[in-house]
Amino acid sequence: MITPAFELSQDAESLTIAIRVPYARVSEFEVYFEGVDFKFYAKPYFLRLTLPGRIVENGEEDGSYDVDKGIFTLRMYKETPGEHFEGLNMLTSLLASKKSRSAKPLVEVTGSSELPGESKEDEEEDFDWEIEQSPYEELTESDLNAQCHYGFGNLRTGVFKRLQDELSDVIDLKDPDSTSLGERRQKRLAAEESKFDPDHYLADYFEDEAIRKILKYKPWWTIAFAKMMASPERNQEQNNQETFQVSFSKEENYQLLKFTNKSYLLDKRAQYHVYYGLIDILLAYCYEIRVTEGESNVESAWNIRKLSGTLSWFESWNNVHEILVSFGRRVLCYPLYRHFKLVTKAHIDTVKILQLGRSAILKCLLDIHKIFQENDPAYILNDLYISDYCVWIQKVKSRKLASLGETLQRTYLTKGQLGLEIEELESAALLVQGEETESQVPCSISSQQLSGFDSLTKDSAKPDAISSSSKTEDLSVDRAKPADHEGGKVNYLEENATSITDSLEFCLKPDIRTYDVGQEKPVTSSQSPRVSAPLIIELEEKMETESQPSQQCGTSAVDEGKQPT
Structure with a gap:
C-alpha cells in the first residue's frame, strides 16, 4: 500500500482533508471516520490518521474528487464546534504508528501519541530548565x-x-x-x-x-x-x-x-x-x-x-x-x-x-x-x-x-565568559591603533604651520605697497588654521569610528550576575537588567549610521582648510 500525500485545514465548525490519489477509481473510494480515527482506502492508496480532535458523522459531510488533479477532498464536522485542532501540519504525528524497525538500543513505544515521560502531572509543573544534581560516586x-x-x-x-x-x-x-x-x-x-x-x-x-x-x-x-x-x-x-x-x-x-x-x-x-x-x-x-x-x-x-x-x-x-x-x-x-x-x-x-x-x-x-x-x-x-x-x-x-x-x-553572553581573552586582545589592538593615529595627527598640523610660515616669509620680502594686501591674506590664513585643526580632529574620529562603535559594548555590558530562569542561585553569566542584547546591537548600528554624516562634514572641513588663500 502507498501512503498518499495529504493536507488538513479547519475552520470553526469543520475539518477538511485533501488527499492526492492520482489514477484512482472513484468507485473504489472507502472512507471511515469516528472520534479521532480517520481511514481512507483507494487502491493502491491507504491512509490512517489519528486526529488531534474529535469529529462526528452528522449527515452534513461532503466530498468531491478532482479527476484532473487527482485530489480527493472531504469535509467533516467537529464534535465540539469552535474547538481548535492543534498540530494539523504535523503530518508524521498524525500517521498511525508503525512497527519498529530501528536497531537497538534505541527504544520506542508504538501506538502512543504522547511521550511516555510526559504525564498530565508533568505537563502541569513548571519547567525550571535545571537538571537535578546528584552526589558524586566513584565509578568502576x-x-x-x-x-x-x-x-x-x-x-x-x-x-x-x-x-x-x-x-x-x-x-x-x-x-x-x-x-x-x-x-x-x-x-x-x-x-x-x-x-x-x-x-x-x-x-x-x-x-x-x-x-x-x-x-x-x-x-x-x-x-x-x-x-x-x-x-x-x-x-x-x-x-x-x-x-x-x-x-x-x-x-x-x-x-x-x-x-x-x-x-x-x-x-x-x-x-x-x-x-x-x-x-x-x-x-x-x-x-x-x-x-x-x-x-x-x-x-x-x-x-x-x-x-x-x-x-x-x-x-x-x-x-x-x-x-x-x-x-x-x-x-x-x-x-x-x-x-x-x-x-x-x-x-x-x-x-x-x-x-x-x-x-x-x-x-x-x-x-x-x-x-x-x-x-x-x-x-x-x-x-x-x-x-x-x-x-x-x-x-x-x-x-x-x-x-x-x-x-x-x-x-546573555559576554566576551569575557568565552575564556579566550578576546577583550584583552581587542584592547591591545585598539591601543596600538590609537597610538599610530595620534602620531599621524601632529605631523599634518605641523606641515600646515610650515606652509603658513613660508607665506609669511615671502610676504615680508615684498614692497610696502603690497604689504597691506599681504596682511589681509595672512589673516585669512590664520582664520583657516582652526578649520585645519578641526579637520584633523574629524579625520581622527573617522579613522577610529569603527573602534569607538565596537568598544561601545564595554560601556553597555557591566559585569552583573544574573539569574537563569527557574533557579535561585546565580549563574555565571553577565547580563544587564537595563540594556538587553538586541538593544545593544540596535545602538551600535545607530552609532554607525550617525557617524556617516559626520564623516562627510569632516571631509569638507579638511578640503576648505586646504584651499589656497
Whole structure:
C-alpha cells in the first residue's frame, strides 16, 4: 500500500482533508471516520490518521474528487464546534504508528501519541530548565563504559565501532564509544584553545565589511516573527503560533511522510538533554543561514556540525548558558567569519524560532536533515539526531517551547565568559591603533604651520605697497588654521569610528550576575537588567549610521582648510 500525500485545514465548525490519489477509481473510494480515527482506502492508496480532535458523522459531510488533479477532498464536522485542532501540519504525528524497525538500543513505544515521560502531572509543573544534581560516586571502569552513550536522548551506543572509517569525517571526538561525558568536554575545550587564531579574529574585528552585510540579512523567521508580534490576536490561545506564520512546501511534506511515527522512552534528565541539544543545533543552523544568506552550499553541512558541540562532540548540556559559551567559542575558532556579533545574532534568531513554535522549529530541522542527507558522510548525524528530532518535535507541547525560548532570551553572553581573552586582545589592538593615529595627527598640523610660515616669509620680502594686501591674506590664513585643526580632529574620529562603535559594548555590558530562569542561585553569566542584547546591537548600528554624516562634514572641513588663500 502507498501512503498518499495529504493536507488538513479547519475552520470553526469543520475539518477538511485533501488527499492526492492520482489514477484512482472513484468507485473504489472507502472512507471511515469516528472520534479521532480517520481511514481512507483507494487502491493502491491507504491512509490512517489519528486526529488531534474529535469529529462526528452528522449527515452534513461532503466530498468531491478532482479527476484532473487527482485530489480527493472531504469535509467533516467537529464534535465540539469552535474547538481548535492543534498540530494539523504535523503530518508524521498524525500517521498511525508503525512497527519498529530501528536497531537497538534505541527504544520506542508504538501506538502512543504522547511521550511516555510526559504525564498530565508533568505537563502541569513548571519547567525550571535545571537538571537535578546528584552526589558524586566513584565509578568502576565497567560503569564508565556503560555510560558512553550519545545520539538523541543519549539512547545510542556502539554505533561507531562499525563506522571507524567514516568517523573522522563526521565528528571531532575520536572514540565516542569509550569516552565519558567529562572526557568529551575536556577534549573539546582543549581543541578549541589550540584552534583559536588571534590574527584571524582581529582581521574580522577590524575589517568587517562582509560581516556588516551579513548582519543586515533577514532570514524567513524574522519576517514571520514580526507578523506574529504585530498580530492583534497573538495572545489568544486559539491563534496558535505554528499555524498561520509558517507553512511547509510540498518537498517538506514529502519529507514528513517518510519518517516513522514513534514515541521515546525518555526520563526527565534525558528530556532536558534533548531540549538543550535542540538549542545547540538551532544556534549552529542560524549562523549557517545568516552567513550564506539562505543559500546552502557544499560547506553548509560542515558549518552546522562543526559549530554544534552536540553534533561534533556528542556533548550533553546542563544549562542554557554553557550552550551559549560553547557556541560562542566555536564561532570564534572554526568558521570563515569569526565575529562576536554573529554569535549574538544567532542567539536572537534562535529565540525567535523557539517563540514561533513547533512549525518553525520543524521547518529548520527538515532543512538540516536535507543538508545532511545530501552530504556524505554527514547523513550519519541524521540517523543519530536529526530524524528523531523531526519526529519528537511534532509532539512537544507549545508551552514548554515557549518556556525554553524565554529562558534563552534571558540568558546573555559576554566576551569575557568565552575564556579566550578576546577583550584583552581587542584592547591591545585598539591601543596600538590609537597610538599610530595620534602620531599621524601632529605631523599634518605641523606641515600646515610650515606652509603658513613660508607665506609669511615671502610676504615680508615684498614692497610696502603690497604689504597691506599681504596682511589681509595672512589673516585669512590664520582664520583657516582652526578649520585645519578641526579637520584633523574629524579625520581622527573617522579613522577610529569603527573602534569607538565596537568598544561601545564595554560601556553597555557591566559585569552583573544574573539569574537563569527557574533557579535561585546565580549563574555565571553577565547580563544587564537595563540594556538587553538586541538593544545593544540596535545602538551600535545607530552609532554607525550617525557617524556617516559626520564623516562627510569632516571631509569638507579638511578640503576648505586646504584651499589656497
